[in-house]
Amino acid sequence: NAGVTQTPKFQVLKTGQSMTLQCAQDMNHNSMYWYRQDPGMGLRLIYYSASEGTTDKGEVPNGYNVSRLNKREFSLRLESAAPSQTSVYFCASRATLNTEAFFGQGTRLTVV
């Protein structure tokens, strides 16, 4: 049972390039989330999907788009990367609103 799997683990982009971060969970969870963590700080929510077919903005959505491809997969896209998007990105999932959330291992993204 892999839990929440993120790809890639590391990525370096040039300013203006685009890329998609992938996230998949095998726990049959309904809700999925994308967070970012900047140095010395807690995690901040970018986007979330409460259930398959729905997505909503979180605290820091600017510069990002998401797709809930199916119940298992939730991707995060940077259309035109900026140095301010250098961060560690975490994907999470949980069965319902009032249950335990589980996190992936993170993607360390550097934009130069």
Add this chain to the structure above:
Amino acid sequence: GIQVEQSPPDLILQEGANSTLRCNFSDSVNNLQWFHQNPWGQLINLFYIPSGTKQNGRLSATTVATERYSLLYISSSQTTDSGVYFCAVGKGAQKLVFGQGTRLTINP
């Protein structure tokens, strides 16, 4: 939205010591978790504890929902306990909101 405050921000202890980490939150919640972020950056689930008390080995946690705080206790600290401890809370349809964390360093 809900505000989450963790204290202390930093804690340095010798191996074998005990510690108490605190999480205060600004509104009633029905979802509260404690995580350990190890030095490699992984977020490890410690407790799902919106109320009450739980124990897992040397770690235990208590949430007093009516007074809007939670405590994480670590007994007989080991160097592998080092890292950052996060509290995250949520209410109703709201998502998990994280505190800034407590950085724990255990020296041998």
